[in-house]
Amino acid sequence: MKKYLLLMLVVSCCWACTSTKTEDTAQANASMNELAERYVKTLLKLGQYDSDIVDAYYGPEEWKPVAPAEDTLPAEEFLKEFMQIQQQLMAQNPESMTADEQRRRLMFRKQVLAAITKVEMMQGKKLDFDEEAKLLYDAEPPHFELAHFDSILSAIDQQLPGKGSIAERWDTYREKFEIPKAKLDTVFKAAIAEARKRTKAHYKLPEQENFKMEFVTDKAWSGYNYYKGNGYSLIQINTDFPIYIERAIDLASHEGYPGHHVFNALLEQNLVNKKGWKEYSIYPLFSPQSLIAEGSANYGIDVAFPAGERLAFEKSVLFPLAGLDTSEAERYDAILKKIGQLDFAGNEIARLYLNGEISREKAADMLVKYNLYKKDKALQRTRFMDKYRSYVINYNLGKDLVKHYVEANGGTDDHPEKRWEVFRDLLSNPNTASMLK
Known part of the structure; x- marks a missing residue:
């Protein structure tokens, strides 16, 4: 008892x-x-x-x-x-x-x-660049010496045909890969449709999910996703400057699938609707959520279109739709990969500019040299820096953090299904830069 x-x-x-x-x-x-x-x-x-x-x-x-x-x-x-x-x-x-x-x-x-x-x-x-990035985006931007990018420029110099500066030769070479404005709609619709098909093969999205695409002008950005809720987005593409063939997949995946559109749809579906976490019913742009949003949108391009598959789709579908010659596609792709290694130079230039160490004109000149922008495009980029400031880190640092997290959890190139799985979990749950480490 x-x-x-x-x-x-x-x-x-x-x-x-x-x-x-x-x-x-x-x-x-x-x-x-x-x-x-x-x-x-x-x-x-x-x-x-x-x-x-x-x-x-x-x-x-x-x-x-x-x-x-x-x-x-x-x-x-x-x-x-x-x-x-x-x-x-x-x-x-x-x-x-x-x-x-x-x-x-x-x-x-x-x-x-x-x-x-x-x-x-x-x-x-007033906050300096690094302090602002830490408080707004929970991230610590890396620092690179400009000499690091000079060595990359030397490798690009050897691959580019013609005479003149690297930026001038790049401009001339790149012209043959511009999408004619009359064909932008057709090319982008094809790129988005393929990105959507690939994403939906792995993710169960809301049945009603959809988007509308518009071409606009006079913007500080190249593309933007306005998520409206209930699985619906407005995707806008800025046509102020020439749009080259690689941007079709870049923007289709970044703004759409499995980028911003999918990220917001999954947050709404899993955190707002299922769990009732209403703080996710609002997306404040200047917040840690943006580093995950932009980083995952950039990394999502590689998830949906691994290197070999991307080039194959561009050559077989997008180049013909744009009326472009495919004979230089491999060389162009190789140079683009090298230029991608210059991406963090833009952060260094933004830091100097926003901290008041260089003028707008100097910043634009440095963007021409290190990011191979045309001068008018470089000046547009400084206007982006004025408007969004340290937000620039979210694209490249965000991508690196997301990539490292996915790969550390088994989502490597040789395990694509696992990569889609880990990536979906990251998109569907609370995450911020320091939480990914």
């Missing part, structure tokens, strides 16, 4: 502990849900003062601000609200949470820190 009573007492205590832990978890989750609503509503209000802040919103319609923005940014009110949300997130006990909820809380805190930083910048606070 005593043994029975003792057993009942142990069972009762264990049940009470489990029950208490379950209640604590539910309470923490409810608290996080309440904080998520406050966070989303505050970001939507902040977005009235800068249209770039909210990149996408697909939450409750009634959460959108009704009152128009005040004439002057009420920065202190925004800071007070975001800081209170941050303090309440930090006060929560992670030991009472599941691993999933702990990741949610960690990501949430980093997103709120970015919101605080953005308000302070709107208020006039």
Whole structure:
């Protein structure tokens, strides 16, 4: 009888502990849900003062601000609200949470820190390039000596035909790979259709998912995805400058499949709809989420179109649709790969420019030399730097971090199915730069 009573007492205590832990978890989750609503509503209000802040919103319609923005940014009110949300997130006990909820809380805190930083910048606070990148994107940009890129330029110099500077010879050589404007729509539709087919062979996307594509002008970017919610995107392609054949797959995958469109659709499907994590119903552009978004969109190009498959599709489908000669396709592809190794030079130039160490004209000249831009394209790029500042790290550093994470978890070139699987899990869950290491 005593043994029975003792057993009942142990069972009762264990049940009470489990029950208490379950209640604590539910309470923490409810608290996080309440904080998520406050966070989303505050970001939507902040977005009235800068249209770039909210990149996408697909939450409750009634959460959108009704009152128009005040004439002057009420920065202190925004800071007070975001800081209170941050303090309440930090006060929560992670030991009472599941691993999933702990990741949610960690990501949430980093997103709120970015919101605080953005308000302070709107208020006039000056941050240097690296500090800004750390606070907004949870990332530490690498540093490269320009001599590192000089050696890459030497290798490109040997591959390019003609006479003159490397940039001049590249411009001349590249002209034969420009997509005629009259054929842009046909080429891009074919590239997006193939990217979509390849992605849907691996991922179950929402049944109603779809997109609309538009060609636009007078933009600081080459392509943009406006995710509207419910699996729908507006994809815009900027035609201010010539568009070359490789950009068809680049933009089809980056903006569409398995890039931004798929990333947002999976977040909406898995985190917002299934788990009710409403903080993911808003995508604040200047936040750690952007490093994952841009990095995964760039890496997604290689996931959907591994090197050999990409060139084969371009030669057999896209080149003919654009009316281009395929005889130089392999050489062009090899030079593009070399030029891709210059990508981080743009970050170094942006750091110097945004930290006030070089002028716009100098930055443009350096972009011509190290990224082989035409001068007018280089000046457009400086305008992008003015507008988005340290955001430039998200494309290349983001891609490297995502690539290393996927490969470290088994998604290597010789295991393509595993690569698709790990990549999908990364797109579908809370992740930020420091969480990928």
